[in-house]
Amino acid sequence: MAVTGIFSAVIVGLVIGVIARLLIxxxxxxxxxxxxxxxxxxxxxxxxxxxxxGVAATRGIDWLELILQIVLAIVGVLIATSLYGRGRSKVT
Structure with a gap:
């Protein structure tokens, strides 16, 4: 993967993560x-x-790929939300 590909993945991933968090x-x-x-x-x-x-073989925006990425991010955020708070005690 080229440097531009990694940079693009980071930018797209940032947006997808934020969208997933907003949809939950x-x-x-x-x-x-x-x-x-x-x-x-x-x-x-x-x-x-x-x-x-074979979904990513189209020209332009691959909507199915984008939807798949967002669904995976939603699942990931839900899992992280359920696991992140465990073991931490709240001080009141």
Whole structure:
């Protein structure tokens, strides 16, 4: 993967992570950096899955690939939200 490809993945992942977080109702008690990392990972995995399925072979915006990436990011944020708060005690 070229440097431009990595840079593009980071930018797309950042946007996808934020979109996923906005689509989930309620408050997510995870830091923003974790949301961005989840978005980047979801973008890379979604691109790999779309490529394996032949979805990413079109010109222009690959809407199915984008939807797949957002769904993966939503699942990732939900999992991180459920795991991140465990083991931390709230001081009141």
């Amino acid at each position: 109702p309620g408050r997510q008690n995870i830091p923003l950096w974790l949301t961005i990392v989840i978005g980047i990972v979801a973008a890379l995995i979604g691109t790999a899955i779309a490529g394996a399925l």
